[in-house]
Amino acid sequence: MNIIVCIKQVPETTDVRINPETNTLIREGVKSIINPFDAYAIEEGVRLKERFGGKVTVVTMGPPQADAALREAISLGADEGVLVCDRAFAGSDTWATSYTLSGAIKKIGAFDLIICGKQASDGDTAQVGPGISTHLNIPQVTYVKKVEDASEKSMRVERLMEEGYEVIETPLPALLTVVKEINEPRLPSLKGMMKSKSAKITVWGQKDLNLDPQNIGLCGSPTQVVKIFTPPQRSGGQMLTGEATEIAEKLVSAIKDALL
Amino acid sequence: MDYLLNDEQKMVKELAHKIAEEKIRPVAAKYDVSEEYPWDIMKVIAEAGLFGLFIPEEYGGMCVNVMNLCLATEELSRACGGIAVCYAASALGTFPIVLFGNDEQKKKYLPDLASGKKVAAFGITEPEAGSDASAIKTTAKKVGDHYILNGLKHFITNGGDAETYVVIAMTDKTKGARGASAFIVEKGTPGFTFGKKEDKFGIRASSTRELIFTDCKIPAANLLAREGMGFIVTMRTFDMSRPGVAAQALGIAQGALELAVKYTKERHQFGKSISSFQGIQWMLADMATEVEAARGLVYSTARMVDAGVKDVSKDSAMAKMYASDVAMKVTVDALQLFGGYGYMKDYPIEKYVRDAKITQIYEGTNQIQRGIIALALIREMAK
Numbered sequence: 001m002n003i004i005v006c007i008k009q010v011p012e013t014t015d016v017r018i019n020p021e022t023n024t025l026i027r028e029g030v031k032s033i034i035n036p037f038d039a040y041a042i043e044e045g046v047r048l049k050e051r052f053g054g055k056v057t058v059v060t061m062g063p064p065q066a067d068a069a070l071r072e073a074i075s076l077g078a079d080e081g082v083l084v085c086d087r088a089f090a091g092s093d094t095w096a097t098s099y100t101l102s103g104a105i106k107k108i109g110a111f112d113l114i115i116c117g118k119q120a121s122d123g124d125t126a127q128v129g130p131g132i133s134t135h136l137n138i139p140q141v142t143y144v145k146k147v148e149d150a151s152e153k154s155m156r157v158e159r160l161m162e163e164g165y166e167v168i169e170t171p172l173p174a175l176l177t178v179v180k181e182i183n184e185p186r187l188p189s190l191k192g193m194m195k196s197k198s199a200k201i202t203v204w205g206q207k208d209l210n211l212d213p214q215n216i217g218l219c220g221s222p223t224q225v226v227k228i229f230t231p232p233q234r235s236g237g238q239m240l241t242g243e244a245t246e247i248a249e250k251l252v253s254a255i256k257d258a259l260l
Numbered sequence: 261m262d263y264l265l266n267d268e269q270k271m272v273k274e275l276a277h278k279i280a281e282e283k284i285r286p287v288a289a290k291y292d293v294s295e296e297y298p299w300d301i302m303k304v305i306a307e308a309g310l311f312g313l314f315i316p317e318e319y320g321g322m323c324v325n326v327m328n329l330c331l332a333t334e335e336l337s338r339a340c341g342g343i344a345v346c347y348a349a350s351a352l353g354t355f356p357i358v359l360f361g362n363d364e365q366k367k368k369y370l371p372d373l374a375s376g377k378k379v380a381a382f383g384i385t386e387p388e389a390g391s392d393a394s395a396i397k398t399t400a401k402k403v404g405d406h407y408i409l410n411g412l413k414h415f416i417t418n419g420g421d422a423e424t425y426v427v428i429a430m431t432d433k434t435k436g437a438r439g440a441s442a443f444i445v446e447k448g449t450p451g452f453t454f455g456k457k458e459d460k461f462g463i464r465a466s467s468t469r470e471l472i473f474t475d476c477k478i479p480a481a482n483l484l485a486r487e488g489m490g491f492i493v494t495m496r497t498f499d500m501s502r503p504g505v506a507a508q509a510l511g512i513a514q515g516a517l518e519l520a521v522k523y524t525k526e527r528h529q530f531g532k533s534i535s536s537f538q539g540i541q542w543m544l545a546d547m548a549t550e551v552e553a554a555r556g557l558v559y560s561t562a563r564m565v566d567a568g569v570k571d572v573s574k575d576s577a578m579a580k581m582y583a584s585d586v587a588m589k590v591t592v593d594a595l596q597l598f599g600g601y602g603y604m605k606d607y608p609i610e611k612y613v614r615d616a617k618i619t620q621i622y623e624g625t626n627q628i629q630r631g632i633i634a635l636a637l638i639r640e641m642a643k
Contacts, residue, residue, distance in 0.1 A: 187278055190309035190322065193271045 001054035001150070002111045005045040005078065006101055006132065007038035009062050009069040010122040023228045025122065034069045037117025039076075040178050043185040044147065045115050046077035052150060054112070055079045059104055061089060061097060067201050074196035075188035082108065086205035091218030094123075098131025100216055103209040105136060113155070114175040118143055126177070133175035141168050145181040261552055263559055265331075272328045275308055276335035288340035291465035292611055295457075297421045298343045298465050305336075305347055306376020314351040314500075315358060319370035324358055326500060327562040330507035334558075337511025338518070341615030342465030344511065346379070348504045349417035349466065352623075353380025355497045356426040356442055360485040365444065369424055381422035383413040383471050384494055391628050393428075393494065394437040398473060400429035402487075405480045407431075407443060409451070409473040417622075419469030420454040423447045426497075427471065428490045440490030444482040451476030462614030499572055502623055503562045506579040509587035509619035510558050513551045516587075516612040520544065520594035523609075527599075534597075543597060547590045554583040574636035581629035584619035591616040 011030040019026050034042070045056040058073040060066050061084040070081030084104045092100060105114065114136075116129035126142075133140035145165060146158040152172070159166040160179050188196075206216065214220055238254070240247045265273065283304050291298050305311065313328045315321025322328075329351055336344035354373050357365060357380075372378040389395040398411025409429055413419075425445045432439035445452055455470025484493055521544060524535035534540050561579040564572050591612040595602040602609045620626045 187282065187304060187308055188275060189307060190271060190275055190312065193275060194268070197267060197271070 001048055001052040001113060003045045003048055003054060003056045004105055004108060004111050004114045005038070005041050005056060005058045005073070006114065006116045006129070007042065007058055007060045007069060007073060008035045008117075008120045008122075008128075009033070009060060009066040010035045010120055018228050018230060020229075023225050032065065032068065034072055035117055035120045035122075037119060037121070037178070037180065039117070039185045040180055040182050041115040041117045042073050042076050042078060043183045044176075044178055045113075046186075047183065048113070048147065048150070049077070049079075057082060057108055057111075059084065059101060059108070061085070061092070061101055061104075070201050071196040071199060072188070074199045075192040076186065077192060081199065081201045083201055083203045084205075084209070085203055088206040088213075088217050091221060092216065093221035093223045094125050094127035094131055095222055096216050096220040098128045099135050099220070100209070100211060101128070102132050102135035103211045104204055105132065107204065107209055112152075112172045114138075114173070116175065116177045118177045118179050129175060129177040136175070138173050138175055139170045140175045140177070141170055142177045144176045144178045147176075147182075261555070263555075269328060269331055272310075272313065273331045273335055276310065276332040277338075279304055279308060279310075280335050280339035284336060284339040284343050288343065288465070289608065289611070291340070291342060293464075295459075295464050295467075297467050298346060301343050302346060302376060302379065310347065311350065311376040312374050314354055315370050315374040316366075319366050320374035321370065326503050326565040327559065330503050330558055330562045333504050333507040334511035334514065337508045337615075338515035340465060341508060341512045341612070341619075342463035344508055345417060345463050345466045346421075348501075348508055349381060350379040350422070351504060352497065352501045353382040353418065353422060353424060353426055355500045356382065356484055356493050357424075357444065359496050359500070360442065360489070360493050361444075364481070365484070369444065373424060378423035379418055379421065380424045380426070381416055381418035382497065383416045383419070383425055383427040385415050386412060387414055391625055393491070394440075396428060396430060396440065398427070398429040399433070400431050400441060400443060402431070402480065403477075406477050407480060407483065409443070409445070409476040409478060411473050412455070413471040413473075414455070415458065415468055415622075416471050417466055417468055419467060419471055420457065421467045425471065426484065426493075427473075428494060429473075431487045431490075435488065437491045438488050440494075441487045442484040442490045442493040443478060444484060445473075445476070445478055449476055449478060461617060462611070463618055464614075495573075498623060499576055500565060502576040502580045503558055503565060505619060505623045506554070506558045506561070506576075506583040509580075509584040509616065510551065510554050512612055512616045512619065513547075513554065513583070513587040513590040516591040516594035516609060516616075517544075517547050517551055519609055519612070520547065520597045524597055540597065543593055547593055550586045551590060554579075554586040557582055574633055577624070577629040577632040577636075580619075580623065581626045581633070584616070584626060587616040587619050588613075 009032045012033040013030055017026040049056050056078040057080045058070055058078045059082045060069055067083055089100055119126035130140050141157055141159055143160045144157045145160040148156040154171050156169045159168050240250045310332050312321035314324055317323055333344055333348050357369050373380055386396050400407045400409050427443050427445050428440050430439050431441040451474045453472045455472055458468040524540050525533050527534045557579040561575045595609050595613050598609045601607050
């Protein structure tokens with residue numbers, strides 16, 4: 001099974017600071033990591049490879065330093081890494097990003113499955129995975145929490161819902177986005193780390209990919225970020241202490257006071 | 261301080277650090293209370309490939325490298341001295357086979373130890389033979405193509421949980437120390453049973469049991485090296501493993517220091533963080549300097565062993581003695597910095613004091629280490 005895993009390098013913090021003038025994230029001084037949801041995608045890719053054989057290729061679009069994220073993925077069991085990197089791609093929204101990544105995937109060639117994390121921890125859009133499947137015209141199953149079984153031509157997965165889950169059978173090739181319930185990502189192995197150190201990362205820019213220049217980067221992005229801000233912090237709650245009956249009384253009177 | 265680690269050493273350190281922070285630290289207190297053997301963590305360490313650090317590549321490991329083993333042990337010990345010793349004790353039980361095993365023995369035992377499928381243990385100590393190892397009473401009598409073992413080993417780390425044991429027994433009592441031999445004994449061999457599990461002050465995640473041999477019949481092929489080589493096997497093994505014990509002490513000290521720095525920054529008294537008080541700062545400065553000095557000794561000794569320097573007994577003894585004395589002092593000082601909270605089991609620091617203590621005792625008490633150092637000094641002067 002040839003598997004492609006799409007990952008994103010994100011800042012290691014939920015407390016992202018924003019430059020109010022440029023409306024972009026301040027990345028200086030913040031360590032970069034693989035988007036936590038993508039770690040589950042890598043793990044699932046490696047597990048499927050271990051189960052069915054084949055190869056895992058990891059793809060990311062980002063600045064040159066995203067090379068580190070691809071090497072980390074290789075240390076976790078992926079076989080190859082492709083970095084899609086060009087100034088022309090800067091400012092891409094989710095549409096342009098998924099278009100560009102689908103171009104890279106076409107160039108990689110034959111594949112059976114694409115796996116993405118359900119969303120990135122910085123942008124939180126959950127749009128790039130579904131976008132890629134649309135550009136490639138293949139089926140997508142989002143929020144997958146378990147791969148039940150797979151054959152050469154199809155795959156049966158469980159899709160997490162608010163209450164319960166759906167069992168979906170999809171023909172292959174297909175794209176899955178995965179949730180954290182799907183597995184527990186492994187730690188790297190020493191051998192994997194050594195392999196990742198010397199691994200050759202393929203770097204593709206605009207001229208390597210057959211892309212419509214009108215659909216990439218900032219000008220190829222139909223959405224523009226008008227304003228980005230940190231929501232004001234909610235004021236701290238009040239802790240009620242005492243015996244259960246006491247707390248209940250205090251709570252009722254607090255609610256009454258608030259409503260009046 | 262920059263120890264100019266190469267890429268491989270940096271990877272070992274980074275990986276062991278990750279295991280320590282993500283897998284060990286969250287469960288350290290749990291295992292300290294339950295005293296269960298931490299099989300789930302051993303599995304993680306195995307999958308990461310860290311058991312390969314003391315086994316040659318041709319037998320499934322990475323290569324025998326004491327510096328790498330020290331880096332791994334130090335990082336694991338930062339989070340839990342008990343879990344780290346389960347790992348390090350397997351190295352101790354494996355070294356005799358690596359150093360003295362013939363190809364057949366290595367092929368039979370090392371691959372499973374390298375993959376972490378099995379762990380090892382080393383058995384020399386007896387109730388009446390601690391520091392005086394020549395007083396051991398366990399015997400091995402050759403009968404045909406077998407040896408019959410009788411006797412009792414105690415305080416054996418990984419005892420009962422390990423599958424592969426290297427045991428020192430007397431094959432010829434009349435020859436004293438030269439009458440001892442080393443044997444590989446597998447768990448499950450008839451006549452080989454385990455005594456009580458010790459209830460310990462510290463390193464409680466690790467198991468410590470008696471090994472009981474009652475007419476235990478093992479194949480003659482399980483003899484390591486030759487008859488009479490038991491003490492040479494032991495001494496050479498300790499030369500390899502002693503820096504590891506020093507690294508364990510170093511890791512415990514480093515872990516306690518980090519917790520102390522963090523706590524003194526967070527703890528406010530008299531309207532300020534207590535780390536702003538000179539009395540506290542001077543304690544932290546002394547602790548950090550001593551830990552760094554210990555690290556210098558441990559790494560230098562490990563590098564000497566890897567470089568094949570012939571006699572490392574003195575250096576190895578210095579590293580083990582100094583690092584463990586530092587661990588004891590630094591952990592006690594760290595607890596002091598936590599004040600009353602530090603004395604409570606709700607806080608992690610008291611465990612570091614308990615875990616540190618054993619490093620002054622096992623693999624040769626620090627009094628024995630001082631004896632080794634002094635003897636070497638006097639010998640050097642006589643040259």
